Amino acid sequence: MKKLKRLFAAGLLLIMMVSLAACAGSQTSQSTGGQKESSSKSEEGTVNIGFSGPLSGPAALYGERTLNGIKMAAEEINNNGGFEINGKTYKLNIVPLDDKYLPNETASNAKRLLQEYKTPIIFTLHSGGVMALQVFNETEKFLIGAYTSEPDVTDAGNSLTIGIPPRYDGYVEPFTDYAMKRFGKKLAALPPSTQYGKDWAKTLLPQWEKKGGKVVYHSSIDFSKETDFFTIVTNALKEKPDVLFIGGASEPTAKVAKQARELGFKGGFIIMDQAKLDFMEKITGSYDVLEGSVGVLPLVKSNDPGAPAFAENYRAKFKDEPSSESGLNYIATYIFVEAMKAAKTVDDAEAIRKHMQDGLDNLPKDKRVYEIPSIGDDGRLEVKRKIAVVEDGQIVLKVVD
C-alpha cells in the first residue's frame, strides 16, 4: 500500500513536469554545428572551435546568445560545403563548454579543449576568462576569441588574442557629450556592482567632470541581490540629477529606468554597452520611457550590409531577437575562417593571426553584419562604432569615429 502511494506520488510529479514542460514550449536546440559524416571525393577534415562561456547560472542567456552566433556561422559554412585549404575540405565543429562565468573554469575548459579537440581558436566571453587564458595561450599556441570590451585584455600585449567587440572606453566621450548637451550637467551614477560596471564608472565619471559636469550621486546596484530598485533610485533622484548612468543586463536595466520614471525622473539615461535598447524596450513597453537614452546601436536597427539578413535568419532559427553578442561572434567566426583560408592552415595560430587582416578583406559582403575595416596591432577588431539615441520615442542612429 505504502509502495503504491509512493508510486502514485512519483507519477504525479512526472505528469506535472511533463505538463509544465509542454505548456511552456521548450526552446532548447542544442545541436553543435556540422558533425555530418559524408564521404565525398577529396579529403575531408574537421576544425574544432572551442567555446567556453556561461551556459548555466545568471549569465546563461548571454552565453547562449553568443554561442548561437558562432553556431549559426558554423552551420552556414558547413551547409555550403565547408571551406577548402590546399585541396582539403574542412568543416567546422563547435565544442561548447560551460564555465559558469568563472575564470578558473575557463582555464580548465581550455585545457580540455586543447587536449581533447586540439582547438586552434577558443572563444571566451568575459575579461577574467580571457586573462586566465592569456597565461598559457602563447606557449600552447591557440587564439583567444575574446568577446569583451574591456580594454585591458588587448592592452596586455598578448600576440594571440583577438578582441571582438569595440572597447567600451570609446563610447564614453560621445555618450557624455550627447547627454550633457541635451539634459544638463548633473549626473547620478548607478552602474551594476560588477567589475565591468566599476570599470565603466571609473572611465565615465572623470570624463563627465572634465567636461564641466558634476557627479551628484554615485553608488552601484547589485542585480544578484536586489528585489526592488525603488530604494536606490529614490536616493539617486533626491539629488535632482539631469542624467542617470545605468547598465547591466538589458532587462533589469530597463526595470531601473522604468522605476526612475515612476519616481518622476524626467532626464536622460546613459546606458552601458552591455544593455541593448531594443531589449530594454520590450520590458518598458515603449521607447517613451527611454526618451533621451544614449547607448549602443541595436543590431536590428543597423544599416550595415549583412545586418538585415542576419537578423532575419537568426529570428527564424532561434525564435529570439538577435543582439550584438550573437552578431559580432557570428561575423568573428567568418573572419577566422577567412583568415585560415588566407593563412592556408587550420592549426597554426600564429599564421592565422597574421592573416586576420586578409580575413577581414576577404569577408563576403553579405556577411558583413558589422563594418570592420581593420584589426589593430593590439589584436582588436576595429568595428565602426555606432551609437543610438532615443529622440521623440524613436531610435536614431549616430555614427562616431
Next chain:
Amino acid sequence: MEIFAQQIFNGLTVGSVYSLVALGLTLVYGILHIPNFAHGALYMMGGYITLTMMTKFGLYYWIAIMISMVIVGLMGVLMERLIFYPLRDAPPIQDKIAAIGILLFLEAFAQFVWGADYQTMPTPYGQVVSVMGLTFTMQRLLIIISTVVVMILLFLFLKKTFIGSAIIAMSQNREGAHLVGINTNKMAMLTFMISGALAAIAASLSSPINLVFPGMGHLVILKAFVIIIIGGMGSIPGAIIGGYILGFAESLGATYISNDYKDIFAFILLVLILTFKPTGLFAKGGHS
C-alpha cells in the same frame, strides 16, 4: 522628510516580500529542523507558474496566483513525501544535502523549460499614484496590503483552528504530538503545502516590480535565512517582524548611512541581535 516617508514605504514593500518568504521558511523549519534551502526554488517556480498561467492561458492575475499557490503547494507536498519524509530518521546533514539537490534540480528544470532569459510579468496594477510628493504604484500598495491579509489569515488559521494548533504542536514536539493522536504525516504535508503557497504568493506579488528568471530565488532566500535567524528559528512572529526589520534596515540604511554598505548594516543588526538574544528575538522554547 519626504525622502524619509518614501523610504519607509520602500522598506515596507520589500519587507513584505521578505516576510512572506521567511514565513514559509520558518514554518517548514518546525518540521525539518533545518532551513529548507530549496525554498528559494519554490519561490522561483511560483513566479514562473503565475507567469505561464497569465501568458499562455490568459488567466486573470489573481486567478493565476491562486493556481500557482496550489501547484507550488503541491510541489512542496511532493518534496516532503518523496524526499524529506524518507529521510526523517537520517542525520540532519542528509536533509540539507537533499534540499540543496532540490534547489539545483528545480533551477536547471526552470532553465530547461522556460529558458534562461528574463521575463516580465504583466500586472493589471501598473498605475502610479503620487500623494504629497510620495510615489506609490498600485502594485506596491497591493504587495503591502496582500501581505497583511495573508498574515492575518495565517495567524487566524494557526491560532483559532484545530488543524492550526496541531501544526504548532507538531513543530514543538513531533513525538509528543503523535502521542496525543495528531496525524503527524498529514500535518507535515499540510505545512509544506502552506509553505509552498506562501512562496508562490510572494513571488507572484513581487515579480511585476522585478523580473522572472531561473535565479530569482537567490534574491530573497539568503535574506530570508537572515530573517529567521533574527526572528528566532521556527518563530512565526519572528519571521514577520524580522522581515520588516530587514526591509527598513535596507531602505533607511541605504539612505542615511551608505547604499554600498547597506548589506553590512543588515548583518551588523544580525550580530547585535544575536549578541543580546542568542536565540533570536522570538525564540520558541523546548523543541528537540
